[in-house]
Amino acid sequence: MKLPKKFKENWIDGLTSGKYQQITDCLCDEFGFCAIGVACSVAGVPEEKLMKTPNINKDLIVEYNLPFNDCTDELVDTIIELNDHEYLQFNQIASFIKEHVEAIDE
Numbered sequence: 493m494k495l496p497k498k499f500k501e502n503w504i505d506g507l508t509s510g511k512y513q514q515i516t517d518c519l520c521d522e523f524g525f526c527a528i529g530v531a532c533s534v535a536g537v538p539e540e541k542l543m544k545t546p547n548i549n550k551d552l553i554v555e556y557n558l559p560f561n562d563c564t565d566e567l568v569d570t571i572i573e574l575n576d577h578e579y580l581q582f583n584q585i586a587s588f589i590k591e592h593v594e595a596i597d598e
Contacts, residue, residue, distance in 0.1 A: 493567045496559050497595035499535065506534040507586040516576040519545045527575040527585045528568060532558065547572070567593065 495503075506512060512533070513524030520529045520542035529542050537556045545552075548568055553560055560568050574580045574588060 493570070493592060494594045494596050495567070495589075496598040498598060499531075499559050500589065500593055500595045502534040503531045504586045504589055506530045507582040507589075512582065514575070514582055516579070517546070519543075519548065527571050527582060530582070531571075532556070 507527060507530055512530050515521060515524040515526055515529075517526070518529075519526055519532060520539055521544055525533060525542070528548050532542055532548065532552060533539065535556055535558055537552060537558075541552065548558070548560060552558060571585060571589075574585050580588070
């Protein structure tokens with residue numbers, strides 16, 4: 493699993509910032525964000541585009557040049573599993589990303 497270095501850093505920073513309340517089952521709602529929603533937010537996707545969206549989609553990936561291959565990207569699937577099914581906290585997900593995702597030059 494690989495991500496552009498700056499995107500990876502910004503995502504980890506967002507997850508550990510304390511700025512985002514954690515939710516499950518959608519990218520964003522009135523209560524907070526899931527881990528993928530945080531990735532989208534720190535990449536500049538407006539909150540209204542994420543609101544109550546169940547998962548990342550091809551339109552978001554293309555429109556905001558997100559570094560995911562598609563909505564079935566292995567990393568996306570893994571992070572959804574950690575956030576929505578294993579209920580890991582954002583700092584634990586950030587640690588997973590640090591350890592398992594290779595940073596590549598853009």
